Structures are given as structure tokens and as C-alpha cells.
Amino acid sequence: MAGYTAIEQRIDRAAHALIDRAELRGARAGLVEFAVFVAKQAWACVFGFLLLAVIVAARLWYPDDAWLARNDALTLAAVAIQVLMLATRLETIGELRVVLLFHVAGTVMELFKTAAGSWQYDPEGLLRIGAVPLFSGFMYAAVGSYMVRVYRLFDLRFDRYPRRWMTALIAAGVYVNFFAHHVLPDVRWALIALVLIAWWPTMMRARVLRTSIDLPILLPFAGVAVVIWIAENVSTWAGAWSYPDQVHGWEPVSIAKVGSWFLLMIVSVVLVTWVYPPRLSIESAADDVADAVEEPTAGESPRPREQRHASRASRVKTVA
Template sequence: MKKFTALEQGIDDWAHGFLDRAPANGGRARLAEFLVFGLKQGWACIFGAALLIVIVGARLWYPADAVLARNDFLTIAAIIIQVLMITTRLETARELRVIILFHLVGTVMELFKTDVGSWSYEADGVLRLGAVPLFSGFMYAAVGSYMVRVYRLFDLKFARYPRRWITAVVAAAIYTNFFTHHFIFDARWILLAAVLVIYGPCIMHFRVFRRHYRMPLILAFLLVAAFIWLAENIGTLSGAWLYPDQVDGWHPVSPDKLGSWFLLMITSVVLVAWVYKPLPPVAPAKAAKASDGVVRSP
């Protein structure tokens, strides 16, 4: 599997000029691992971070009397970000497929959720479908962008990953429940239990710089969901959208949304698995043999 785009490979080669001089053990080695972890995470978040910066900037500085509505400005800005991601080769055409799928899946949910009053957007602009401005789909695409990029930047491998057809069935049930719980029994607790049973034994293996690490996949889901919840707070504070209890005055998004984002992570992982098949970790003997050749850690 190709780990880097052409631009990323150039950045990686440049970074290794500094990182390769770092000691292999001791405090400086741990510091290097920590810094590389942060830089890779930031690089994986570049789409979402750019979009969030635009959302906050539009809230602070976009003129209220501008001819172009703020929501339309956000949609155009999101399109420009996506085009730049492709033209600068920060994303591959292969990854773009799953990002478009995230966009479509998210937009369908947005149309339904705004119709039933789960949240709302400002009623301005023409680049919209019903009550949903088109930039909203790019927020889901940003999650997809992060998922596919973090997969290859950290060379993710998975021990005891469940069968993909089982994960697809659970993901479909989760997505369906986001709609049906408004009318019939809310099965989220049953679905949460199913996720814990199915993904509980799975361990995620990842490489930062020189070292390999392990983490329960469930914990990784929770951490990503927490960061999305934090971004959601910034987005609502910026007025990009609001929940009903925030209309009369902003306050933090309910922690209950962490459960929703956790479940949505399962759907996200299944979509990414369509592009990158989850692979088991390399056996220690094979890893040692590879390290003796021309292969090096990213």
C-alpha cells in the first residue's frame, strides 16, 4: 500500500533529515516520538482544521451585509479546500471516493435531521438543499479525510479485526437507527453493546516514528469521537449550526452527543475499510527482516 502522496513523500524526506539524527533511546527519543505523533495527527486533520478555521473566521470577520451570504461563502470555501487537497496531491483519487461517500451519507442525514428539528442552520444563501447549506456535507467529508489519512500515515494494522460483513451489518443498523429512533424504539444501547462485543477484542497497531504502539480499537474510537465533539462545540459557538437548546443562548454541546459520534465512528470505519482493507500486524520476525532492507519508518 502506498503510504504517502508525492508531496507528502517530499515532506517526509525533508523531515527525516532532522529526525534521523535523534537518538534511538532516552528522553530525546520519546520527545521525538511525541512530536512526530502530534505532527502526523495535525497533518491528518488538515481538511477539517482548514474548514473549522474558515467557519470561525467567517463568524468573526465576515460582513453581515455582504452580497454573498455567509453560508454560500462557507460552501465555496469548502469546495476550494477540497480542490486544493486533490490538486496539491494531499489526497489521492482513491481516497476521494470514500470522502465523496462520506459527503453523500452526511448530506442525507442532514436533510432528515434538520427536517425533524434535531438542529438548524441560518436560513440564508442559495447554495443549499432545503434547510441544509451545502457546506454541511463537507464537515462529514472532513471526518472521512482524517480517517483515510490517519490510516496510512500511521501504517495502521489490526489484530483480531472482526469480519467486514459483520461490521457492515452493524454500521448499517447504526445509520438506520439515526433515522428510525424518531419514530420507533431507539436501539442505540443495543448497538453500543454490539459494538463492544464485536470490536472489543480488536487491538490497533500503529507506528509513529521508530517505535510501534498498540491501543484497543474501542479506545481509539472514543478518542476520535471526543475530538469531533470538541470541534462540534467550536462549530456551534461560531453559529455554523445550532441545536434547539442553544437557540436562546449558546452553551456546550451535551456530552450525550459523544455516544452519537462514537456510533458514527463505526459507520466511518466501515466506509474507510472499503478503500483500505484492515490488515493484521506484521510478525516480529518479518518486521525485523524488513528493517534490515531499504524500508524505513515514515
């Protein structure tokens, strides 16, 4: 629990106590593990959930004739959520660095995309850069907050993760294509193919409570992209922004946008792993250690298996 905040440590201890006190086994213990998995996912989404709740509340109850423009109210609310996250230590200063990277990268893209007519915001309020209200950057920051928190809460480990220089090149291509496809051929399908090739062998290990789950990493990539698409539908319905085909009345966002969010996930993952390098699972790291290191020298008795595994675990290195 070293990486947990004080609140998260209390929640973790309560979950362990529930299993220990009831001596749960089998299916009942599995249900507790599943509940903890869902709770951790929800806990990682707290920034995004609060921001989405504020956007919906503004649509339902914010008065049209208020002295403070709704976009400005959303920006102040987003700042308040970020301050709350830090004040309650739900987010660390180190994690805030990653969140700010998302904020800057997202705002730059917003400025270009709104100028190109890809989507638009209501032209109200003072807290804005050009046609982009400042709360928009916090929507990207919410994705960054989820990424760094889920990385910590699940103690994520990776086997056969691609080289980071390779992932950086792919992410750079994705980000550039978001701009360049307005004047050059759109190569998003080629980029998706590169993503599938690069990350296809990668397995992600997530620690839940007492057990860990192994997943092909492309599966959570796709799952998060779908969740963001759903949140995008809610946000556009609430009037946070609108696409050209929604100007005269809301309609669902095209399912094709899931592909765009999938590619944005790649940029997000690369930003996080550049600050927090992906760690190998203990089992994978043990396999990578040369057998000669583990062989006893002359006159030395073999060490117990548990001791050898502990020694191997201490040598886990991050992916270069």
C-alpha cells in the same frame, strides 16, 4: 514511504535525518517519536482544521450585509479547500472516493434531521438542498478525509479485526437508528454494546517513525468522538448550525452527544475499511501461517529466521 505524497515523503525524511544526525537514543528519541505522532495527527486533520477555521472566521469577520450569504460563502470555501487538497496532492483521487461517500451519507442524514427538527441552519443562501446548506456535507467529508489520511500516514494494521460483514451489519443498524429513533424506540445503547463486543478484542498497530504503537481500537474510537464533540461546540458557537436549546443563545452541546459521535465513528470506520480492507500486522500474519509451510523439505537446509519472517510478511492477507 510508498503511500506518502511528495510533501509527506520530505517530512518523513527530515524526521529520520534528525534522529540519524543527532544519533538520538532513549528519552530524546522518544520525544521525537511523540512529536512525529502529534504532527501526523495534525496533518491528517488538515481538511477539518481548515474548514473549522473558515467557520470561525465567518463568525468573527464576515459582514452581515454582504451580497453573498454567509452559508454560500462557507460552501464556496469548502469547495476551494477540497480542490486545494487535490491540487497539492494532499489527498489522492482514491481517497476522494471515500470522502464523497461521507459527503453523500452525511447530506442524506442532514436532510432528514433538519426536517425532524433535531437541529437547524440559518435560512439564507442559494447553495442549499431544502433547509440544508451544501457546506454541511463537507463537515462529514472532513471526517472521511481524516479517516483515510490517518489510515495511510500511520500504516494502520489490525489484529483480531471482526469480519467485515459483521461490521457492515452493525454500521447499517447504527445508520438506520439515526433515522428510526424518531418513530421507534432508540436502540443506541444496544448498538454501543454490540460495538464493544465486536471490536473489544481488536488491537490497532500504528507506525509512527521508527517505532509502532499498539492500542485497543476502541480507545481511538472514543478519542476521535470526543474531538468531534469539541469541534461541534466550536462550530455551533460560530453559528454554523444550532440545536433547539441553542436557538435563543449558545450553550455547550450536551456531553451525551459523544455517544452519537462514537456511533458515527463506527459508520465511518466501516465505510473506510470497505474501500481499504484492514490489514493484519506482520506479526499476526506470521502466526497465522501454518508451520508446515515454513518447515524445510527433505534435503533443504533451514532458512535464516529473518528470511522466514520476510517470506511470511509477503503473504499478509487482508481481513475477509
